Amino acid sequence: MGALSGIRWVQGGFAARPIMATPLRIVIAKPGLDGHDRGAKVVARALRDAGHEVIYTGLRRTPEQIVRIAMDEDAQVVGLSSLSGAHGFLFPRVCELLREAGLKDIVVFGGGIIPERDRPALLKAGVAAIFGPGTTSSELVTFLEGLEV
Amino acid sequence: MDRRELARALSSAETITVPARAFEPWRVLGVTGSPGVGKSCLVDRIVSCWLERGERVAILAVDPSSPITGGALLGDRMRMASVDAGDNVFFRSIATRNVPGGLPTRLNRMVDLLIHEGWTRIIIETVGSGQSEIRIVAVADRLLLVEGPARGDIIQAEKAGILELADLIVVNKSDLEGADRVADGIRLSLNLTDGGAAPVILCSAETGDGIGEVISAIDSLPNVRGPAIARARERLLATHQEYLLSHPKFSDVLKGLSEGRMSIEEALSILQRG
Numbered sequence: 001m002g003a004l005s006g007i008r009w010v011q012g013g014f015a016a017r018p019i020m021a022t023p024l025r026i027v028i029a030k031p032g033l034d035g036h037d038r039g040a041k042v043v044a045r046a047l048r049d050a051g052h053e054v055i056y057t058g059l060r061r062t063p064e065q066i067v068r069i070a071m072d073e074d075a076q077v078v079g080l081s082s083l084s085g086a087h088g089f090l091f092p093r094v095c096e097l098l099r100e101a102g103l104k105d106i107v108v109f110g111g112g113i114i115p116e117r118d119r120p121a122l123l124k125a126g127v128a129a130i131f132g133p134g135t136t137s138s139e140l141v142t143f144l145e146g147l148e149v
Numbered sequence: 150m151d152r153r154e155l156a157r158a159l160s161s162a163e164t165i166t167v168p169a170r171a172f173e174p175w176r177v178l179g180v181t182g183s184p185g186v187g188k189s190c191l192v193d194r195i196v197s198c199w200l201e202r203g204e205r206v207a208i209l210a211v212d213p214s215s216p217i218t219g220g221a222l223l224g225d226r227m228r229m230a231s232v233d234a235g236d237n238v239f240f241r242s243i244a245t246r247n248v249p250g251g252l253p254t255r256l257n258r259m260v261d262l263l264i265h266e267g268w269t270r271i272i273i274e275t276v277g278s279g280q281s282e283i284r285i286v287a288v289a290d291r292l293l294l295v296e297g298p299a300r301g302d303i304i305q306a307e308k309a310g311i312l313e314l315a316d317l318i319v320v321n322k323s324d325l326e327g328a329d330r331v332a333d334g335i336r337l338s339l340n341l342t343d344g345g346a347a348p349v350i351l352c353s354a355e356t357g358d359g360i361g362e363v364i365s366a367i368d369s370l371p372n373v374r375g376p377a378i379a380r381a382r383e384r385l386l387a388t389h390q391e392y393l394l395s396h397p398k399f400s401d402v403l404k405g406l407s408e409g410r411m412s413i414e415e416a417l418s419i420l421q422r423g
Contacts (some may be wrong), residue, residue: 051219
């Protein structure tokens with residue numbers, strides 16, 4: 001299993017949900033050299049099933065490319081997935097470049113293998129939330145739907 | 150308008166007010182074909198070639214929204230390495246949002262804006278299945294149909310009707326067995342029709358074989374538009390469908406119809422009144 005791994009499917013969770021008037025546009029991105037994207041794809045799928053429009057970047061994108069993609073796709077949310085241990089550099093870099101590009105309103109969340117001790121620094125750098133193994137898809141959806149974007 | 154403003158403006162196509170684009174020289178290439186024939190990979194190759202010679206290329210990639218949840222997974226971008234390559238390329242994923250009639254109108258306005266903003270080449274990549282594919286001719290100036298080997302017999306393509314509207318047909322995956330037979334089959338079928346047949350070109354987006362020929366074939370497409378009546382028909386139908394969908398009484402009429410309180414003739418007469 002890959003980033004944001006361990007998400008459990010909530011049986012029948014989303015089919016009964018009313019279709020959202022305007023879906024969120026969410027970029028799910030794989031920064032850096034990490035090649036594991038099963039978790040990112042599971043998250044993309046769960047968000048799609050919750051009625052959102054999800055753009056998956058594919059593997060090995062630079063922070064610069066991710067910011068460009070978020071801008072061009074007019075996304076409100078960016079989800080970053082990393083399992084390689086480089087989150088300490090890559091996640092804050094994406095947040096910084098988003099601010100430089102005037103995109104500070106975009107909400108960034110992270111997932112993958114992010115040790116507890118690394119999390120305060122990431123949150124301080126602008127990551128809104130971190131979802132590790134064991135997160136359910138409904139926790140993630142509840143987080144996104146509580147956002148004011 | 151900077152890049153960010155452009156991206157925002159494309160999100161609310163209904164507020165775009167730039168004048169409609171001129172049709173010459175042609176700039177908008179529609180790329181269609183069944184799922185899995187290699188549309189995205191071929192587009193990636195075409196974009197790279199155009200970028201190399203200094204064009205500013207914008208790609209609008211259409212993917213379906215779920216009819217149940219309204220959500221969409223937009224994955225065309227991950228297959229195109231060239232589109233994250235700099236300032237001269239712009240890629241936007243578009244979900245159909247379940248308004249098949251409205252999509253061509255939305256796309257038309259987006260294309261007008263992109264051309265107004267100085268993008269020299271626009272590619273529209275379609276969903277790859279269903280009747281809405283034909284509607285692409287309401288927006289695209291030229292239509293490229295992608296085919297591949299091992300897709301059953303070519304009667305499948307003739308059934309869809311899109312073969313007659315294509316300005317250029319590319320048989321992709323020429324590195325796989327049977328591609329040349331598919332190309333021959335299409336040529337034979339096209340030659341049975343009167344008038345100038347669309348060119349049929351073999352290539353492999355995977356290896357790069359034949360991509361040069363595809364690019365020159367695109368470059369030498371005549372400036373005169375293809376089947377004018379068919380195009381006009383799709384534009385008219387698309388616009389009319391959007392008009393019906395946006396009628397203030399549309400949901401009342403739907404309800405009446407579904408509950409059997411209204412005949413289809415009565416429904417139409419209500420919607421056709423202003």
